[in-house]
Amino acid sequence: DSGVTQTPKHLITATGQRVTLRCSPRSGDLSVYWYQQSLDQGLQFLIQYYNGEERAKGNILERFSAQQFPDLHSELNLSSLELGDSALYFCASSQGLAETDTQYFGPGTRLTVL
């Protein structure tokens, strides 16, 4: 158990819909990262937040957005969903800002878009 929790575990929805994925980091960790893992694209870094502020953006689509709240939990919002958005979405957390800080991954949310 990494100490990072993600809800829900599974999510099934239809094209065009909007969903919110939630992540609670390990106690004391200030950074949260979001990743998408799919069969065709592999594991892609989406976005990082540190202490409520966006710090880095990877391959995140404009239809996707994220935020980190004062209690440090984070939400990833996916809108206008397409079939290709079906994937496993991981959240990870780390203590600080350094790129070499160990990231602890949650168990993931499996999103299926029908």
Added chain:
Amino acid sequence: GNSVTQMEGPVTLSEEAFLTINCTYTATGYPSLFWYVQYPGEGLQLLLKATKADDKGSNKGFEATYRKETTSFHLEKGSVQVSDSAVYFCALTPNTGNQFYFGTGTSLTVIP
């Protein structure tokens, strides 16, 4: 640009066999390199890392050496166990702004 290439799987080995999973990278600047492991149904776990050339990362019997001259970070283990069955990901961060790049993953199955 930045990218990671790792050997295609799946890899199947007998218990106690020697393991090598190749990883090469392209990066701007001076990247840090990582190996992550993903057990079935779980998230990724950091296995080892190296932050500068010639560093050797090691953990749980696994080792990898950061070779700048060959832009490689191959993962090795002298004697694999059934419990090592998992998917292994090579990754890098270019250390120029919190970006992270992963290889496609190599599935390892160890049979008794």
